[in-house]
Amino acid sequence: MPAPYLNRELSWLEFNQRVLNEALRSDLPLLERVKFLAITASNMDEFFQVRVGGLILMQRSGRKAPDPSGMTPQQQLQAIHRRVGRMVDDQYELLNESLLPEMAKSGIRPLKMDHLTGTQMDQVAAVFEDSVFPLLTPLAVALNADGAAEPLLVPALQLIVACRLVEPDTGATRYAVIPIPETITRRVPVKSSEDTHAFVWIEDVVAWHADDLFPGEKVSATTCFRVTRNGDIAVQEEDAIDLAGEMEEVLTARRFSDTVRLEMPKNAPRDLGRVVREITRSGTPELVRANGPIGLSSLMDLAFLPGFDQLRDEEWPPQTSAAIVPGDSMFETIAAGDVLLHHPYESFEPVLRLIEEAAVDPDVIAIKQVLYRTARQSRIIDALILAAENGKHVTALVELKARFDEARNLHRADELQRAGAQIVYGVKGLKTHAKICLIVRREGGHLRRYAHLGTGNYNESTAKLYTDISYLTCKPEFGHDASLFFNAVTGRSKLLRFQRLVPAPTAMKPKLLELIAGETERAKQGLPARILAKVNSLQDPDIILALYRASQAGVEVKLNIRGICCLKPGDARWSKNIEVVSVIDRFLEHARLFYFHQGGTPEVFIASADWMGRNLERRVELMIPIEEPALQRRLVRILETFFQDNVQASKLMPDGTSQRIAKAQGQRAFRAQAHFFNQARKAAKAREHERSMTFEPHVPAE
Template identity: 45%
Template sequence: MPSPPVADEPRYLNRELAWLEFNSRVLDQADDPRVDLLERAKFLAITASNLDEFVMVRVGSLKLQAAGGGGRRDPAGLTAREQLQAVANRCHRHVGRQYKILADDLLPQLAEHRITRVDLNQCSERMKAAAEQHFRGDVVAVLSPQALHDRRFPMLPGLGIHLCVELRGVAELTPQNMPQILPAGEALPGSAQDEDEPQFAVIPLGRTLPRIVPLPAEKPVSDSSADDAGDSSPSPHEPSFNYVLLEDLVSHFVQDFFPGREVVQCKPFRITRNADVELREDGAGDLLGGMEEVLESRRLSDVVRLEMDGSASDAIRNYLMESFYVDPDYVFRMEGPLDLTYLFGLHGAKGFDSLRNETWPPQRSPAVDPAEPMFASIAAGDIMLLHPYQTFDPVVRLIEEAAIDPDVLAVKQILYRTSRDSPIVAALKRAAERGKYVTAIVELKARFDEARNIEWAREMEQSGVQVIYGIRGLKTHAKVCIIVRREPHGLVRYVHFGTGNYNEVTANLYGDVSILTKDEVLGTDATMFFNAVTGSSHPQPLQQLAIAPLTLRSTVLELIRGETERSRQGQKTHIMVKLNALVDKEVIDTLYEASQAGVKIQLNVRGVCCLRPGIPGLSESIEVVSIVDRYLEHARVLYFRHGGDPQIFISSADWMPRNLDRRVELLVPVNDPAIRRRLREMLQLHFRDNQNAWSMQSDGSYERISPEKKQKRVRSQESLYRKAVKAFQGRKGLQPSTQSVFEPHRARE
């Protein structure tokens, strides 16, 4: 028997710190000189966006736990307060590294390639004049400063950029120097205060004005050197993009808002509000109305983080901290521009294709003939689409064709997240308007997509779609669409199962799997599942599908334990799993048990992994890798050797308590042998990646995997794309046109 783990070693890693470790791996892409420059800037923006959501949700949740007592310990043995402290320390280190990469590497390199952030204090008169013209023409009429009295801030939105202005001097109210109509009962800033007392105003920048303000194609004076001190204009053959950020522009001309006053300092700041506001469904008779209240509550929730310019005075810092009641541990002084998501805008700058990734256009599937209906293609055999290497268009096409096909009787679909101008929602509305029986489960509780889903739900209802607003007490996260079609031999169910959302935009960015089938058993199971969800009833036993929160957990545990038992009997065993997150304690314990029985376990976990691999006597046969590359790895795929008769599944569920116990999820078996083979090859390829893969260590840290001497370089995402290209080209090569003469249709004589 293997020896037990050392007693003082925790069996599980902390979820929050594991997530921050993942975001650090994304940040490593921004710090990797092998990555194209604008892609590095985009990765830095992604880490900032990721951290915003983490603070809103996870830190917000910990704050609530700590306020409620916070004595309960997580599986890693930490209380809520201990987690808050550890997270704050890790976040400060992470933010420091973000801004070091930006200041020391990215901004200088971008400037070398003529993408330059302009300092209005050190630029040409031409640039300064253009900035002033934009300010006076487009900015000053939109923005309004607001005086601050007794720390009564206006209701500022979270994640927006605002300017805090420290003022001095008593203003004399005259028609000439009154810049705006003040709210009733308010005095002009400083008019009722002692002249020496710090006085403050705030200018919310809002979301109407673009944050990146282009300036003329001319280099700032500060960038000139002795070698190019003459003509600073760029060559007409070289692209150039100079810009100033909105907060810098307004700060430079801020005196215009306060005539007769001395502006001591004007510094940008940003607040993050707690977004861990959930609906109390036991008291919500109207879910849609309740979700609107949740959105409003989120807008007014407590501030959990304060970010400000690093050079802000202590007076501004203390004033903001005390006004928003922010924990000092969650006050961040930034040595650079706030909200690095502005770098997404730079990534799209025109004329700089050489600084971006080589384009990988999604390929058409060789199994889908664009000249015939999708129903015919699916009838010929199950189809697997590997996104984004293969286009999501067949899924959209299937639903669009169903909307106008006279033989389609019904469409049933779950929508968790969709795009802003969703063609799938449009097709469902069209189908209902044509008299088809259309039912859509729209998950109103999909975090940060609530407002859009409420809008879609209302629009679809107006078109005649039967809309179900999710399920009481659960989030509906399964990805399934069922189309019932009348055919000569009877009714046929065409089904799409997926690991990703019905969002054609993110399907170009997220690695996911789609399976299109008319398998009779899966179609029957899917219909029974859907009807049970919409009818608030217990589903009858299903033949092949497993459902969370009813049977998915037990099925996964049974599959793992099956490999464990076979290993104990001396059989060859193997588990390969691809997930976004592995957090669930019971699943981790079952994997530990399998490892102790000698099962070979390979886990490809993109984000959070609370399991500790490679510990003697506990998890020494478990390997964990994480791949961070140009596409976000989002698919959930499970492989079990199963005594030489491999079982492979796709799923909408990660292995987290929320997915297994508090969400409606699906685990779908893959029945087609060719598709099983393709998925197994994909899993194996990920474990051979030595370019963008990271190996998890037993302490929760990660080491980048590099090829050994003379070992072939393998980048799994690139290999999958090249395979998709080859597959489609092979299809075209096997089916050349047999028509050698073009014969036009002519009008009847």
């Protein structure tokens, strides 16, 4: 009997359901619920672009081989559309019956155009004439000899208004579409005596004033629609002489790729619906009917509307780590001992400071760094540019294949290159996803290497929203491995002879299987055996089978998995000793942490990689051992804390769905993320108090 394996795509949809469940909670502040609803919609956009797009390509190629769960591409697509249909219905029921009425009570109200007063109509008309009309470019729809609409290239993930036009003198009918550029805000505010913030949706404004774009014709009907195109288009690296140029072609190809989803209101006129399906080459499987405004991901702006702080969670500002002394050089701090930071509870500022100090430090000779996803206004890239301009040897491995960040990475790589940095566009055939920065500094006549190794991107914006771990060290063996790593990825040598770091795709998966097997063997011998792991996704069949064998041998396996989990928990034969929880809270759980008991001499790791085939076999990743006992204990406490959560945690069930963990009678409520923030705040206050009680004399300069 084969080992049970849950379908990857359906497991992801259940993760998105857990996010939607947060929006459904009436005990959360209103705009936090709006935020979670917007996240579910944004997640769904990417899911259709990448996962559904890939499955459609498999189906069209004639592939019928089942995935490890036993489902063919066709069966997966059918199951996805059924599950998505239910989720979309739930999203709009929540929006229409709960969120919009609650927002109206709080002074946030979307208004319909035909409900506006004369004064409001004039106000909206002025906005349209001044700020919208000049940016609109209507596109005519051509009909073939059979009366069907010819395909028309329309932009993906943008709101588009379809129009039926009538020529008054002849009664002739034709069709046109009006794409609404992303630069135009979704909400057009209107003054209202009753509401603090009243507005109309931009698509309603464009539809109302569509006559202005077609002089001499009458717009007799309109509907809004939105297209999602296949984003699963990979660069052909084997034939690419110029990877940057090839990536530009991939970005262009995505704009012209096949439609994988067509969103349209349920009340769209039948003929307009038919025309939209024809111009987008969409069939019934691609059509998603919305009972309200489409493109719910744009509600994120509404969630952060100024002036409504009372409708949001209290701020949890990042705290200064007790290991960081304000004003001290980061080089001195790291030289005094390894530093472990838990973001965003502890600020990402020390990592930024390290790179900014290195850029201007006369003793720093070289900086080498992997850049996967960076902030739009990145202090890190600015620091690397400054370092290059200051004559330091700067090497940046910029991963051009970071999906949906390719254009930004191309632009920033060009800036770095112009400043004099050496640029490497990743590794041929693999994505470079490792999070590593190496700084070489001259100290006392010798070279010393400082390394930052982490689980998250070098992105100061997401560092405030994602939970990650940073490890800062100047231990020689880690510096040695960091140098080997960069030599391998820039010089096309092999990822071999590492003393501490465990790289993928060469060594990480074998090492993980070895560690799991070690716990399995100890359990068979009647010895204590335990595995704790925190990952975003678990999909690799070999890792799953190894965990099943560990469970069968009696190993206690506790997994904290935010998203995809293809392992089936709760199976009496395979996984009776495996517990899987998922925590969805205000911060996105992103850190990867692994603990193996190892007979009482534990091995603890942080990593850039999830337990997925793509990460372990088709990406350049790093798993970093944490050897300091105090830091090990801290990471184990972090891992164990999530299994105490009875507020934001859900337990994964054998059928792949989730069940929120409720506190037992008499048990106090415990929320892991709140616990981490309170810990960080108390530690920061204690360190600040300690410093205020310490007198430091001025010492005369020599």
